Amino acid sequence: MSGIPRKTAELKQHGGLNGLRDTGLDEAELLACLARTWQTSKGLYGWLATVDHKLIGRRYVVTAFLFLVLAGLSALAIRFQLAAPEAGRISPDLYNQLFTMHGTTMMFLFAVPVMEAFAVYLVPLMIGTRNVAFPRLNAFSYWIYVSGGLMIWVAFALNTGADAGWFSYVPLAGPDYGIGKRPDFWAQMVTYTEVSALAVAVEIIATVFKLRTPGMTLDRIPLYVWSVLVTAFVILFAMPAVMISSTMLILDRLVGTKFFDPAAGGDALLWQHLFWFFGHPEVYIIFIPATGFVSAILPTFVRRPVFGYLGIVLSLIAIGFLSFGLWVHHMFATGLPQLGESFFTASSMMIAIPSGVQIFCWIATIWGGKPIFATPLLFVLGFIFTFVIGGLTGVMVASVPLDLQVHDTYFVVAHFHYVLVGGAVFPLLGAVYYWFPKVTGRMLSERLGHWNFWLVFLGFNLTFFPMHILGLQGMPRRVYTYPLDSGWGGANLFISLSSLVLFAGFALFFLNMLLSLRNGRVAGENPWDASTLEWATTSPPQSYDFAHLPVVTHREPLWADPDTFPVVEGLRVDAREVLGGTVADAVPQLRVPSADNSIWPLLSAIAVGGTFLASIYTPWAVVWGAIPVSIGFICWFWPKGEPEDEE
Amino acid sequence: MMRRPVVDVSRLPTYDFGAASPMWWGTLAFIALEATGFALAIGAYFYLAVQAPHWPIAAPAPDLAPGTAVLIILLASIVPNHMIDFWARQQDLSKVRVGMIVMTIVGILPLIVRIWEFPALRISWDQNAYGSIVWFLLGLHTSHLLTDVGDTIVLAVLMFTQKGTAGRRLSDVSDNAFYWDFVVVSWAVLYLVIYWTPRM
Numbered sequence A: 001m002s003g004i005p006r007k008t009a010e011l012k013q014h015g016g017l018n019g020l021r022d023t024g025l026d027e028a029e030l031l032a033c034l035a036r037t038w039q040t041s042k043g044l045y046g047w048l049a050t051v052d053h054k055l056i057g058r059r060y061v062v063t064a065f066l067f068l069v070l071a072g073l074s075a076l077a078i079r080f081q082l083a084a085p086e087a088g089r090i091s092p093d094l095y096n097q098l099f100t101m102h103g104t105t106m107m108f109l110f111a112v113p114v115m116e117a118f119a120v121y122l123v124p125l126m127i128g129t130r131n132v133a134f135p136r137l138n139a140f141s142y143w144i145y146v147s148g149g150l151m152i153w154v155a156f157a158l159n160t161g162a163d164a165g166w167f168s169y170v171p172l173a174g175p176d177y178g179i180g181k182r183p184d185f186w187a188q189m190v191t192y193t194e195v196s197a198l199a200v201a202v203e204i205i206a207t208v209f210k211l212r213t214p215g216m217t218l219d220r221i222p223l224y225v226w227s228v229l230v231t232a233f234v235i236l237f238a239m240p241a242v243m244i245s246s247t248m249l250i251l252d253r254l255v256g257t258k259f260f261d262p263a264a265g266g267d268a269l270l271w272q273h274l275f276w277f278f279g280h281p282e283v284y285i286i287f288i289p290a291t292g293f294v295s296a297i298l299p300t301f302v303r304r305p306v307f308g309y310l311g312i313v314l315s316l317i318a319i320g321f322l323s324f325g326l327w328v329h330h331m332f333a334t335g336l337p338q339l340g341e342s343f344f345t346a347s348s349m350m351i352a353i354p355s356g357v358q359i360f361c362w363i364a365t366i367w368g369g370k371p372i373f374a375t376p377l378l379f380v381l382g383f384i385f386t387f388v389i390g391g392l393t394g395v396m397v398a399s400v401p402l403d404l405q406v407h408d409t410y411f412v413v414a415h416f417h418y419v420l421v422g423g424a425v426f427p428l429l430g431a432v433y434y435w436f437p438k439v440t441g442r443m444l445s446e447r448l449g450h451w452n453f454w455l456v457f458l459g460f461n462l463t464f465f466p467m468h469i470l471g472l473q474g475m476p477r478r479v480y481t482y483p484l485d486s487g488w489g490g491a492n493l494f495i496s497l498s499s500l501v502l503f504a505g506f507a508l509f510f511l512n513m514l515l516s517l518r519n520g521r522v523a524g525e526n527p528w529d530a531s532t533l534e535w536a537t538t539s540p541p542q543s544y545d546f547a548h549l550p551v552v553t554h555r556e557p558l559w560a561d562p563d564t565f566p567v568v569e570g571l572r573v574d575a576r577e578v579l580g581g582t583v584a585d586a587v588p589q590l591r592v593p594s595a596d597n598s599i600w601p602l603l604s605a606i607a608v609g610g611t612f613l614a615s616i617y618t619p620w621a622v623v624w625g626a627i628p629v630s631i632g633f634i635c636w637f638w639p640k641g642e643p644e645d646e647e
Numbered sequence B: 001m002m003r004r005p006v007v008d009v010s011r012l013p014t015y016d017f018g019a020a021s022p023m024w025w026g027t028l029a030f031i032a033l034e035a036t037g038f039a040l041a042i043g044a045y046f047y048l049a050v051q052a053p054h055w056p057i058a059a060p061a062p063d064l065a066p067g068t069a070v071l072i073i074l075l076a077s078i079v080p081n082h083m084i085d086f087w088a089r090q091q092d093l094s095k096v097r098v099g100m101i102v103m104t105i106v107g108i109l110p111l112i113v114r115i116w117e118f119p120a121l122r123i124s125w126d127q128n129a130y131g132s133i134v135w136f137l138l139g140l141h142t143s144h145l146l147t148d149v150g151d152t153i154v155l156a157v158l159m160f161t162q163k164g165t166a167g168r169r170l171s172d173v174s175d176n177a178f179y180w181d182f183v184v185v186s187w188a189v190l191y192l193v194i195y196w197t198p199r200m
Ligand code: HEM
Pocket: A072, A075, A076, A078, A079, A099, A100, A102, A103, A104, A106, A107, A111, A164, A165, A166, A167, A413, A417, A420, A421, A425, A463, A476, A477, A478, A479, A499, A502
């Protein structure tokens, strides 16, 4: 700290302030200055170089939904093949690629990125700042993510699609059985997406810790922000596991290491341990932010604050911790020691406790409120219903004897779709309806929204509920067909037809967005009369988010005193500046310079991506790739005479 | 809506050191995730060791000399590293400049010794799982070493340009020193795993 008091004292003595401040500036002048300082320049270059968290968040969301469409189409193809027994519509080899691409895309390229995308967009607005803590890292993470997704789908188009399942077990994916370069593309896609997820996690942590607006003490952080903060920590400690394991896999395949080769002292189960150490928390990385959506949407539509704020925060943290104690329940069928299995059964059931606390808090919130049944609330209610069923079957498969029966059957497919679609996609759709007006300035159609909800909700249950029964009857997952005399034909046809209802629901969702983008009702700042800070600025927000950073005195700032609004003054307006504060109490500490637009994150991402891609073919790529990568990073960080350097 | 200014931040500084700075938290988060990576890789090492009837598998224990030399250099580097941190916080640019040159040299030294350290493992990566995991651990640490030395060199150069005189660069120097501590500590742990586990 030593230098700072001296420097501040000097400043005080001179009385002079660097740069132009917002203090006393008249409103028009202020807005003009801020707009100039924070703008993203027009044209392609501006688009590529921007570090505006809203633009990046938006393109993250759009990209993730494009991957949802691709993965959804793969599922449609799967259901087309399975609609009749002994059908020959899709070859076994293509089928393997399809379900692998479906699962992989849904998990790595849709669900996790879309949750991060929302966080990137919303967190700065909800905590009252102007950008994330590391704006260029944010841009970089997006470009890395896109290149990973493009790579694996281009490979699929060239008949090199991953085909060993979304968890790519060895030895099937190892050097002996993994065909061609298929598993290598899978492994590197994982590396790309994890790099980007980790980058976002780091920046979310720093943003929430340091950039909260004055007055936003820990117990006033919106629950959604808490949920993404906990998620960021789960990412931080879970994702390295899959990076390590996928690197080991590619090394086994490329340079002949023996990590997973039992003949040379390796072990195939090592893969499973490392993968599921990541893979189970992965489910919570998807689910925890979804509960954050629920906690954000509910109070707005039942017109009262959430019941049990502290209970929900503690539950989120508990779920974050417990999610690391569960991974072995994916491996019950591998014959682990009895005691170990019991431990993991117990911890798997234990996670039902904090999840239950959350659910009871939500129900109590609804109970005490006056619900308005708008589309976001419908999705939340659909979520609660569906998730309870998914949770119940989850507790069932957490017990070893039952799991041994239904392992690798459609029972499991039903279970995890209840959790993933019911637990994450429903709240996500609700969140789109809820925040669309903020992002675009227009409301989505409520009429289409209701249709959208009922089609998705019914279509989903009709599609996936019968899978429980098929699973109990013994239909294995990941089979490209089944015999005529198995008697599963009827149920499968029913499922495939129901999935069309589900798809119609999704089609309506996209249609609603396209139509409303043009013709939707104009939203205004706060169309739902919600309580959190993102609704205290224009819709869509300006590049600088807030003209004056708000000061918070209450957990529901916009409900506390809707007429006067305490704000911060004294920030620069001729250079990008945000406010840094203490971690616990958000007491202002620093005027933090915020990075300006730059093309280097993109160029660095190209260098890193090119290196990953080339490393599928030769290990030397890592050596040669280091040169462009270093150049990229040096140019990125090299100061270019920013105004803040004068201070 | 009425706006009422209640907080004046015009005299706040634009940078600070340690936990006051967002970049410090970013560095800490990166350290946490990389430490997790190390911990899991070490976990894999012991997992494989427990599975194997003999450990190390079909190889003598690695030669101690180069790894120990790296350890000594890295431990010794803690002293100049913390002096740099101190000087940076004092905003004493001329001392920081000297310190950065020292740290650049101290960073490159272990990288040179590493050239002998890989053969000193006395097994190739593709011989068996033991060979694979020790190469992996050593490789993982080397990549961290390379990254931080690269960062140190860039900062050192920066310190001698006009741009380096901006006070906020000294905060970067301090964060870089923080990361270096992590590189040293992680080596102390890995050293015990790689060199002493096979001797137990
Ligand atoms: C939108 C409607 C969806 C349909 C109709 C659908 C359908 C299916 C089907 C039939 C399978 C089993 C394929 C087989 O075992 O042969 C499957 C597997 C899977 N699905 Fe979905 N799914 C949908 C959405 C989702 C979503 C939203 C997620 C994740 C967020 C997801 C994640 C997975 C995963 C991880 C697998 C396992 C893939 C594997 O076995 O490697 N699905 N899906």
